[in-house]
Amino acid sequence: xxxxxxxxxKVLLILFLTVFPAFSKTIYFSEEKYIEALGKTFxxxxxxxxxxxxxxxxxxxxxSILTYNGDYLITKKNNKIRKLDLAKKPSVKMFFILxxxxxxxxxxxLKTYFSRKETKGITQLIPNETISAYIEGVHFKKNSxxxxxxxxxxxxxxxxxxxxxx
Numbered sequence: 001x002x003x004x005x006x007x008x009x010k011v012l013l014i015l016f017l018t019v020f021p022a023f024s025k026t027i028y029f030s031e032e033k034y035i036e037a038l039g040k041t042f043x044x045x046x047x048x049x050x051x052x053x054x055x056x057x058x059x060x061x062x063x064s065i066l067t068y069n070g071d072y073l074i075t076k077k078n079n080k081i082r083k084l085d086l087a088k089k090p091s092v093k094m095f096f097i098l099x100x101x102x103x104x105x106x107x108x109x110l111k112t113y114f115s116r117k118e119t120k121g122i123t124q125l126i127p128n129e130t131i132s133a134y135i136e137g138v139h140f141k142k143n144s145x146x147x148x149x150x151x152x153x154x155x156x157x158x159x160x161x162x163x164x165x166x
Contacts, residue, residue, distance in 0.1 A: 025050045027103075027147070028166040036157035045165070050103070055096055068096045091134035091154065098125075099162075102140055103147060114138065 026049045034041045046059040057066040064077040073084040073092055086093040094113070101109040110116065114125035125138035136155050141148040147164040154160075 027164050030163050030165055032161040034159040048099075050100065055100060090131075094131055094134055095152065095160075098135075098138065098152070099150065102142065102150060105142075 026047055028047050029045070031044045031046070032041060033044070044059050044061060046057060046061075049056045049058075054067055054069040056068075058064075059066075062077065064075065067074040067076075068086075070093075071086055073086055073089075073096075075082045075084070084092065097109065098113070100106070110125065113131050114127055117124045117126065122139055122141050125140075127135045127137070132155075134155055136153040138150070138152050140150040147162070150160075150162045152160045
């Protein structure tokens with residue numbers, strides 16, 4: 001009986017060590033966002049934590065926190081909490097789905113929403129009909145350990161550029 005328990009413990013430990021990092025990873029980043037309506041570019045730095053059932057972004061310049069859980073985006077800033085229903089904001093939800101799929105190389109998720117073309121190490125994602133109303137195009141370069149850059153051009157002419165800094 002002891003042998004079986006020891007073997008089971010090893011199997012569970014290996015499973016934990018391989019699955020846990022996929023759900024608990026933190027990266028540091030810089031973000032440049034151009035907002036067409038304002039004609040301005042904003043630069044932010046922070047960290048993104050991929051947790052088991054959510055993504056948390058903490059911006060270092062103002063300590064604001066965004067938490068994405070699949071259905072809602074919860075923002076915390078200056079002791080104020082806002083909850084955004086992402087069923088009403090599919091473009092925001094798509095950003096998080098896209099970012100997570102690129103970072104963790106979830107090709108199946110990407111294939112659901114985009115066709116893919118690679119040129120000189122840069123991947124271009126062309127949106128399919130379901131999301132082409134929100135996203136005009138995506139370019140990124142990623143090696144096995146780091147996201148060099150991610151560029152997202154939205155239909156409303158806003159642009160987002162993200163680089164991993166660690």
